[in-house]
Amino acid sequence: MTTPDTTGRRVLVLAHTGREEARDVARQFCESLHRHGLAVRLLKDEAADLDLDLAGVETVEPLPDAAEGCELAVVIGGDGTILRAAELTRETGTPVLGVNLGHVGFLAEAEHDDVEFTIDAIVRRRYTSEERLTLDVAVYRDKELVATTWALNEASVEKAARQRMLEVVVEVDGRPLSRWGCDGVVCATPTGSTAYNFSAGGPIVWPAVEALLMVPISAHALFARPMVVAPTSVLAVEVLARTEGAGVLWADGRRSFDLPPGARIEVRRGRSPVRLVRLHQAPFTDRLVAKFDLPVSGWRGAAERRRSRGNGNGNGEPTGGNDVGNNGAGSGTGDAGGGEHA
Incomplete structure (x- = not known):
């Protein structure tokens, strides 16, 4: 060699x-x-x-x-x-x-x-x-741009005081969608779908999918469901002006900005992606199984494929099997963003 x-x-x-x-x-x-x-x-x-x-x-x-x-x-x-x-x-x-x-x-x-x-x-x-895919985030106060930041996992708007609910209005592509009294709102990437988004009850999104996610946290509302929108969409969260509750913006749990009543954040696809190295080519499904130690015993697909290759006609009776999580999905092959914030 x-x-x-x-x-x-x-x-x-x-x-x-x-x-x-x-x-x-x-x-x-x-x-x-x-x-x-x-x-x-x-x-x-x-x-x-x-x-x-x-x-x-x-x-x-x-x-x-x-x-x-x-x-x-x-x-x-x-x-x-x-x-x-x-x-x-x-x-x-x-x-x-x-x-x-x-x-x-x-x-x-x-x-x-x-x-x-x-x-x-x-x-x-x-x-x-x-x-x-990353997020570019803009913070406005009194319609004036006061800060910009970015995130790989998520931009989360959270209540500043534990005892007071946050009153927000959310919008998608310049149109109001709903008003929520909540603990906060998570705007996430597919990479971040297994981080804060996951803890808040949002969907897991495969990394190859280009999309933005919006997930309310403990919202008191009839319509408060996780949403997946186009990567070209612009998400916005406004802290209601006539409310006593203030908020705080966290980008990847690392950078924070105060959001007084009337403040607004806009979230869009980031101009610059982050590049992650891959040593293994395991499917994301196997990586999820390995990282979360998901129960898959009883899955018969692997045995059926082996039997089909052995018989050449696919008519053999499978013997059962479970090799998910062992096909290149061993330790260290996680594909999505983590929930461990520094």
């Missing part, structure tokens, strides 16, 4: 350095990448935490161009850490490879105990990347 040429190749390594396990795994990745001839780049504060004894390690500030010139970013932590990495890679279009140290880890593609397999895939470029 020929040795790949790694000249001029560099990888940004990001880690949740507040955790000892993450620091240990990050050191393994940095040392192995360096040993294979790839240049390693770290954020300055994380480099200090890792205290590596490696020559030529680059350090940069945590700015939107931190991944400039890197072929990918390896992120070691939970989904919250991967969401932070998305902030540093979105503008440069650098693919993100998540190494899971969290619980479910839907955004992660590899597990921390698969370091050498993952390194080999990087060195030999045995990976692909896919674009994930």
Whole structure:
């Protein structure tokens, strides 16, 4: 087997350095990448935490161009850490490879105990990347644009005070849809459909589907159902002006903006997607089964296919079987966004 040429190749390594396990795994990745001839780049504060004894390690500030010139970013932590990495890679279009140290880890593609397999895939470029739809969010007060942000998972409008319900009017494509007294409203992407949207009772949407989701949280209304709209639609949530309840906007649970009475947010498809690395090609169905440990015992499809291949006519009696979750859907192949907010 020929040795790949790694000249001029560099990888940004990001880690949740507040955790000892993450620091240990990050050191393994940095040392192995360096040993294979790839240049390693770290954020300055994380480099200090890792205290590596490696020559030529680059350090940069945590700015939107931190991944400039890197072929990918390896992120070691939970989904919250991967969401932070998305902030540093979105503008440069650098693919993100998540190494899971969290619980479910839907955004992660590899597990921390698969370091050498993952390194080999990087060195030999045995990976692909896919674009994930994002959200661009605008905040208005008195019809004046006061803030903009974006999200990979969701933009959520939530009540600011626990004891007071939030009164909102929602609209789609410039037309009012309904008024809700609620705890909040989640506007999500397909990637985020397994995050806050999932907890709020919204639908799981396969990543290949291009759509926007709007889900009310504990709404006191007859019509308060999760909605899936076109990716070209514009969603809006207005905090009623004549109400005592104020709100707060959260983008991926990381960036927040106050929403006083009368404030309005508009959500549309983001101008820049986020690219996620894939090492496995398991169907999203299998990944859901593996991540949520869903019960599928009794499924006969696999046995029927095996019997059909064996007999050549498909008339054999299947013997039962359950291989969902084992066809490339093992640890670290989650495909949708996580609910773990940093």
